[in-house]
Amino acid sequence: MAKRYRRLNLFMAKPLGDDQTFADLLADAPMHSFPMENNLGIDGVLYVKRSEEKRPVWGSLLDELAGVVIPYLLNRSSSAVLLLRVDGDIFAFTFGYGRHLIDQSLFIQDFGLRTALNTLDEKSLRSVDLHTLEDQPVQKKSQAARDSEVGVFGIDNLRDVLRAVTGVPKRGVGLTQIAGGDAMFSFGTEMEAADFPELARRIRGHYANDDYKTSFAWVDNVRRVKDDVSINALNAQLVQAVSAHSPDIMITLPEIGAWDTILGFSFTRNKDGVRPVIDSADYIDTIPNLAHLTVETLKRDRLFVHDVDGHTTEHSVYRCIYFEIVDGDKTKIIFDGKWYEVDATFVGRIAETLNLIQVSTLTFPAVEMWDEGGKARIESEGDYNIRAAAAHGYFLLDKKLVKTDRATSSIELCDLLTPAKQLVHVKHRKGGSAGLSHLFAQGGVAAEIMLGDRAFRKKARTVLRGVDPAAGDVLPLDNFRSADFEIVFLILGEDSATLKHNLPFFSKVNLSKAFENLTQRGFRVSIAGAPTTPRLFP
Known part of the structure; x- marks a missing residue:
């Protein structure tokens, strides 16, 4: 039979137990099995699910519009999977909706993504799917109009988990139109029926090497566990x-x-x-x-x-x-x-970055807790900021918003501002990593806009003078030097001595990112904690 171009999907199974068979890799769905043609030399079984014809759910609406039952409105779903053994390993080639016929938890979860990264030309990517570890994790897909380098997609290698990638293969790979995500590797090739074992063997070789570490080493930072x-x-x-x-x-x-x-x-x-x-x-x-x-x-x-x-x-x-x-x-x-x-x-690299972040020398009061009507209460951020500003002579900027064209909404310059040009951003520790990640992002955005936007500084000076005439002089309109300013992240409910160690890991990642971005722009960055204390007079 002549070779023809095919588009194929391939999975590689985890090792089977001694008493397991091909059928143990299948999902619970009725299907027929077919042995291999003897002269092909393939050690495998083909499983096919009987296809069914169904009218689409919107068919009745079209019937009503036309006043008759419209013929030909039929959907047919075909599913098949070829399970074969090659040199002791088991592979699954799926056809149609065949990926739903296998129990994907029994297949190697990074086979598709790693094989794609090992075979792709890093300068010829077409799309990437990412899972971004924000305060609320975000999934996004970026697609380029032409073959592009990885830098075009704006990937944050500290917070982005790569889920899938498509692109053009390297020279010599012998495949076309590569795509990989999680357990599934997709590709195009000229082939005939007898080529399945050799295809699986060749692609297994691509999966087994570490070529991806040259251009995509960051994908090993964080991976989603899916099986x-x-x-x-x-x-x-x-x-x-x-x-x-x-x-x-x-x-x-x-x-x-x-x-x-x-x-x-x-x-x-x-x-x-x-x-x-x-x-x-x-x-x-x-x-x-x-x-x-x-x-x-x-x-x-x-x-x-x-x-x-x-x-x-x-x-x-x-x-x-x-x-x-x-x-x-x-x-x-x-x-x-x-x-x-x-x-x-x-993990070690994040720890090294955290070690560079100094504890602020500023003085902050403890966060007050008390009993009210038999129920425990804790001081709100707003009340705490008011008390801290009054106790230490800080300018209170909490909820003092400044308009800017460089953000989707008005922003706070900070919560507390000192005469010595320290901008303090405040957030409760208890309540979780979501709020802390927001805190670090908020401090970074405010500082970046303050550095690069003269119009913003002008509006901010007006807001500052409204708080205290002396506050307006802390932020210069021109000749702004980032090295003169310190960004302080104050976390309520945690002692400064234990703060960095006790942060959730992804909060550590976001703090490290904020520290690197801010120090690269010349700002000084520090953190501080404010432990809780009983209120003496509720």
Whole structure:
């Protein structure tokens, strides 16, 4: 048979157990099996799902418009998968919707992405799919109009997790139109039926090498864990840690909270037990029979957020848990209900950057807590800023917004400003990594606009003079020198001595990013903590 151009999808299976067969790799769906033609020399089985014809859901609407039942409106879905063994490894070539016929958790999860990166020409990318680790994780797809280098896509190698990539292969690869994401590798090639084993063997060779580290080494920084087998194993370790009252279990808000309106938090089985901060023990202590705890319980139970107006919002406790597991040279982290694998080298690099960040020499009061009507309360950010400004002679800029054309909305220059040109940005520690990530981003954006936008500085000086005539002189209109200013990130509810160590990992990543960006622009950067203290006179 003559060779023809084909577009193929390939998966590589994890090793099977001694008593497992090809059929154990299939999803639970009715299908027919066909042995291989003897003269092809293929050790494999073809599985085909019977195709069904269905009218599309919008067919009845068109019938109504035409006044008759319109013929020919039929969808047909065809699915097939070829499972074959090559040199002891098992591969799956899928056709049509065939990827839905296999249990993808039993296949190597980075096979598609890594093989694509090893075979792609890094200067000829067409598109990238990214998962960005923001305060609320964002998924995005970037597509170029022509073959482009990786820098064109604006990838942040500290926060972007690469999910999929397409592009043109390197010379000598012998494939066309490559795409890879997670377990699936897609490509075009001239081939005939007998070529399947050799194709699988050749592509396995591309997967096995480390060519991608020349141009795409950053993809190993953070990877999303997606296969069910690994996730189930990690969830089992999480449940064990919760059951053992591990001090490393952290429960946080999975999204930015409006701290000035939050009254407190409570959990399932003690919804009325509102406390001003999130304490993991408040949840764990209410779980009946910890010995029989399951991950389904964590997903079903709720963290309740109570605001000053009497409204309550809720989140799954599982989504709110932050927990790290050290596994050899990898660190596994659950964040916003998703598991990630972080390379040890990347963890070390972030730690080195954090070591460069100094603790601020400024003085800040402790955050006050008190009991009111039998319920614990904590000082709001707004009240704290007012008290800190009055106690130490800082200018109060909290909620003093400055308009700018370089952002989608007006921004705060900072929360507190000192006569010595220290811009202090303030956020509560309890409440989670979401708010902290927002804090670091907020400080970076404000400083960058202040540095590069004279019109913004002019408007900011007007706002500053409205707060205090002396404040306007702190920010020069012209001859602005970033080295004269220090950006201070003040985190309420945590002591300065333990602050950097106790930050969630992805908050450490965002702090490192902010530090690098700001110091490259000449600013000094420091952090500070303000521990809690009982209020003497409620």
